[in-house]
Amino acid sequence: MNKQIKVAIVGQPNVGKSSLINAMSNAKLHVGNFTGVTVEKKEVFVKSDLFDIKMTDLPGIYALNAYTPEETVAKNFLLNEQYDIILNVVDANVLSRNLMLTLQLLDMHKKMILVVNMIDEIEAKKGSIDAKKLSILLGIPVILTSAKTSQGIDEINKTIIQTYRAKQNDNKIYYTQKVEERIKELTKVLQKSPHFKDKDYARFIAIRLIDKDENVYKIIHDLPIFIEAHNVLEKIYSSLTAELDEDSTVDILSNERVAIAHNLHIETVNIKEESKNLNEKIDNLLIHPILGLPIFLFFMWALFQLTFVLGNYPMNIIGDIFTYTATTLADILPNGTVNSALTQGIIPAISAVVMFLPNILILFFGLNLLEQTGYMSRAAYLMDGFLKRFGLQGKAFVPLVSGFGCTVPAYMAARTLKNPKDRIITMLVLGFMSCGARLPVYILLIGAFFPTHDAGNVLFAIYISGAILGLIFAKILRVVLFKGEPEPFVMEMPPYRLPSYKALYMDLWYKTKMFLKKAGTFIALAALGIWFLSTYPHNSALEKSYEIKIQHTKNIQIKKQLQNELSAKSLEESYMGHIGKFIEPVFKPLGFDWRMSVSVIAGLAAKEVVVSTMATLYSVGNASNTSKGLIQKVRENVSFNSAIALLIIIMIYSPCVAAMSTFYAEIPQWAWRAFYTIYPNVVAWLFAYGVYRLLSAVGH
Amino acid sequence: MQTKTISDLQISQEATVQKVIAKEPVKSRLFAMGIVKGAKIKVLEHTLAKQTWDILSNNTKIALRQEEARQVVVQ
Ligand SMILES: Nc1nc2c(ncn2[C@@H]2O[C@H](COP(=O)(O)OP(=O)(O)OP(=O)(O)O)[C@@H](O)[C@H]2O)c(=O)[nH]1
Numbered sequence: 001m002n003k004q005i006k007v008a009i010v011g012q013p014n015v016g017k018s019s020l021i022n023a024m025s026n027a028k029l030h031v032g033n034f035t036g037v038t039v040e041k042k043e044v045f046v047k048s049d050l051f052d053i054k055m056t057d058l059p060g061i062y063a064l065n066a067y068t069p070e071e072t073v074a075k076n077f078l079l080n081e082q083y084d085i086i087l088n089v090v091d092a093n094v095l096s097r098n099l100m101l102t103l104q105l106l107d108m109h110k111k112m113i114l115v116v117n118m119i120d121e122i123e124a125k126k127g128s129i130d131a132k133k134l135s136i137l138l139g140i141p142v143i144l145t146s147a148k149t150s151q152g153i154d155e156i157n158k159t160i161i162q163t164y165r166a167k168q169n170d171n172k173i174y175y176t177q178k179v180e181e182r183i184k185e186l187t188k189v190l191q192k193s194p195h196f197k198d199k200d201y202a203r204f205i206a207i208r209l210i211d212k213d214e215n216v217y218k219i220i221h222d223l224p225i226f227i228e229a230h231n232v233l234e235k236i237y238s239s240l241t242a243e244l245d246e247d248s249t250v251d252i253l254s255n256e257r258v259a260i261a262h263n264l265h266i267e268t269v270n271i272k273e274e275s276k277n278l279n280e281k282i283d284n285l286l287i288h289p290i291l292g293l294p295i296f297l298f299f300m301w302a303l304f305q306l307t308f309v310l311g312n313y314p315m316n317i318i319g320d321i322f323t324y325t326a327t328t329l330a331d332i333l334p335n336g337t338v339n340s341a342l343t344q345g346i347i348p349a350i351s352a353v354v355m356f357l358p359n360i361l362i363l364f365f366g367l368n369l370l371e372q373t374g375y376m377s378r379a380a381y382l383m384d385g386f387l388k389r390f391g392l393q394g395k396a397f398v399p400l401v402s403g404f405g406c407t408v409p410a411y412m413a414a415r416t417l418k419n420p421k422d423r424i425i426t427m428l429v430l431g432f433m434s435c436g437a438r439l440p441v442y443i444l445l446i447g448a449f450f451p452t453h454d455a456g457n458v459l460f461a462i463y464i465s466g467a468i469l470g471l472i473f474a475k476i477l478r479v480v481l482f483k484g485e486p487e488p489f490v491m492e493m494p495p496y497r498l499p500s501y502k503a504l505y506m507d508l509w510y511k512t513k514m515f516l517k518k519a520g521t522f523i524a525l526a527a528l529g530i531w532f533l534s535t536y537p538h539n540s541a542l543e544k545s546y547e548i549k550i551q552h553t554k555n556i557q558i559k560k561q562l563q564n565e566l567s568a569k570s571l572e573e574s575y576m577g578h579i580g581k582f583i584e585p586v587f588k589p590l591g592f593d594w595r596m597s598v599s600v601i602a603g604l605a606a607k608e609v610v611v612s613t614m615a616t617l618y619s620v621g622n623a624s625n626t627s628k629g630l631i632q633k634v635r636e637n638v639s640f641n642s643a644i645a646l647l648i649i650i651m652i653y654s655p656c657v658a659a660m661s662t663f664y665a666e667i668p669q670w671a672w673r674a675f676y677t678i679y680p681n682v683v684a685w686l687f688a689y690g691v692y693r694l695l696s697a698v699g700h
Numbered sequence: 701m702q703t704k705t706i707s708d709l710q711i712s713q714e715a716t717v718q719k720v721i722a723k724e725p726v727k728s729r730l731f732a733m734g735i736v737k738g739a740k741i742k743v744l745e746h747t748l749a750k751q752t753w754d755i756l757s758n759n760t761k762i763a764l765r766q767e768e769a770r771q772v773v774v775q
């Protein structure tokens with residue numbers, strides 16, 4: 001086995017850490033042009049001749065004073081885990097700001113490499129960065145790279161191995177004399193403890209303490225030297241601030257780092273002042289005080305229009321192909337278990353899901369553009385004032401919008417919210433943002449009950465009303481359960497970037513693969529289960545009596561009718577029929593028959609299962625209509641009012657088990673878990689009932 | 701003389717940061733984004749009700765709320 005080199009990838013948010021790892025390996029880490037894309041550490045392995053390199057991609061951090069939960073993940077890793085090298089990635093465009101973190105990392109006195117990424121953007125501006133000089137000034141290797149053009153990527157690997165083999169060099173950052181004296185004084189005190197025998201480590205801890213790092217303060221809190229260290233520290237706080245006339249030692253250290261970083265920048269970066277560029281012209285329009293919000297709403301509307309209208313063509317073709325396959329197979333295969341399991345159970349179910357793949361891909365394509373171009377943070381900026389009225393803040397927009405794709409990563413993305421109250425409110429209302437898996441149910445019902453030219457608007461209305469409902473609940477939660485102001489809002493807005501077609505294509509291709517895999521495995525299995533439960537046990541007495549009746553009639557019409565009667569009766573007598581009858585009372589007030597009720601419950605496993613279950617149940621219960629499309633069957637079996645009630649249930653009730661378990665993993669408090677598990681379902685039922693009654697009252 | 705903060709500036713007006721009077725941890729966050737004493741900033745945009753601000757500092761665009769904008773004293 002090769003020796004393993006452990007590398008921690010550290011840097012400010014959105015500098016291209018994950019992109020670099022993707023470029024170095026065949027990993028497919030999530031990348032996006034906004035801060036806080038990576039919220040959990042991820043390990044990626046790169047093999048070379050002699051060494052295996054284990055790279056840990058960490059969430060971006062602005063400074064070692066962690067601020068949000070996802071930054072804490074990175075900080076805890078840096079302070080507590082074992083690794084050999086820190087690979088510090090910085091964005092060449094904003095070198096001096098990024099170097100502030102670099103300087104803090106250098107205090108740790110570990111082996112370190114500086115990767116200056118996005119060098120392609122500097123070169124496009126006819127600028128340059130002197131890597132050699134920067135390397136000499138900082139005392140660590142410096143590599144210029146571009147994850148976009150792959151420039152310098154191979155060099156990273158080589159440098160990691162060289163650095164691993166080389167001895168630790170003396171890459172210290174020295175502060176001004178007054179500060180250095182205090183650091184020395186505190187270091188001496190710390191060294192009295194066996195914890196801090198290592199002088200460099202003691203120095204690092206001393207600097208962190210003077211920088212008022214609360215996590216580090218907790219480390220020394222339980223040590224015997226605490227009282228002495230604490231007294232010295234208090235003295236340092238008051239004497240330094242008095243001598244240098246600043247509010248706090250945090251300001252002092254920050255000022256020093258600014259000065260050092262600024263000098264490094266002047267020494268090594270050669271770039272002309274930028275004129276007003278395209279970026280700002282785009283911003284003048286997209287975040288225009290008056291036009292900004294309408295433009296954003298227009299984009300969303302256009303996306304849902306496209307999702308329905310464009311997706312409709314392939315949808316019908318895919319549906320037809322599956323229906324044709326099912327009818328053909330039904331004729332070819334001998335009558336029996338396999339035949340009906342395939343043609344009535346699995347194929348209709350998979351068809352019902354795969355049919356909607358084009359729609360889902362269009363939606364994901366739109367969300368991907370939102371993530372990659374940099375518009376995401378602009379939208380957050382635009383929505384901030386609006387969200388504030390509902391007790392949320394602009395940054396909550398990112399998880400909320402991700403919720404339109406999939407609820408699981410959206411729950412994770414809520415880690416970028418600092419305030420625990422904000423975070424829990426956001427997570428509690430995230431389910432109101434309809435995820436991509438619910439799209440099939442909507443399109444099915446809209447397709448069955450609305451004219452095509454309205455369909456896109458109805459779809460848009462569903463998503464928007466879900467979002468508005470979510471905001472109203474956020475407000476209620478804020479007023480009733482989480483009193484207090486939302487957290488402050490300070491957010492970086494990265495420059496616009498053209499998404500790379502390759503990345504876009506890869507992302508959609510990956511999503512397609514995952515979707516088909518899910519349809520072929522999970523959904524197919526679920527469908528087999530549903531089919532089994534709805535076909536067995538056979539009631540031979542019933543079958544016999546019908547067979548005799550069928551044989552005795554000559555009229556084909558009546559024969560067919562009898563056959564259908566038999567299937568319907570058998571279905572009712574099946575296991576599923578009994579289960580359905582058992583839960584039917586719950587949904588009876590909404591006008592659901594037991595098949596819809598079962599589908600809703602099955603949807604807790606995954607939302608696609610709602611349509612696949614409906615497909616199976618409506619084809620098992622109907623012997624003669626394998627050839628009809630699902631939309632047609634739904635139109636025949638479901639009333640308009642119930643369809644609307646079903647839409648509302650799907651919009652609001654609990655997300656799938658995968659999403660629920662993510663919530664449980666993120667939120668440890670049992671009270672919140674219980675609340676989260678119950679309230680969406682109650683709300684869903686009440687709303688659906690209200691609308692159902694209203695529609696009935698106005699005579700629908 | 702009254703202290704002037706970012707929230708008193710007009711769109712496309714430039715200024716120099718004098719002091720950040722925000723409390724921790726917002727202060728550290730502003731520092732880390734480059735809003736430090738002596739930094740040159742420029743107001744790029746604000747929303748209609750001046751609720752949210754878009755400022756440029758050191759080649760970085762930063763969105764802030766009015767509350768935070770009031771806590772950066774400028775000259
Ligand atoms: N032009 C250019 N763009 C890049 C380069 N590297 C990354 N990007 C883009 O920069 C953005 C951020 O990339 P990510 O890899 O998500 O950045 P990150 O550092 O992992 O971000 P967080 O996980 O949020 O901390 C994406 O839009 C990338 O496409 C580069 O070398 N050149």
Ligand SMILES: [Mg+2]
Nearest residue numbers: 017018037038
């Ligand atoms: Mg990342």
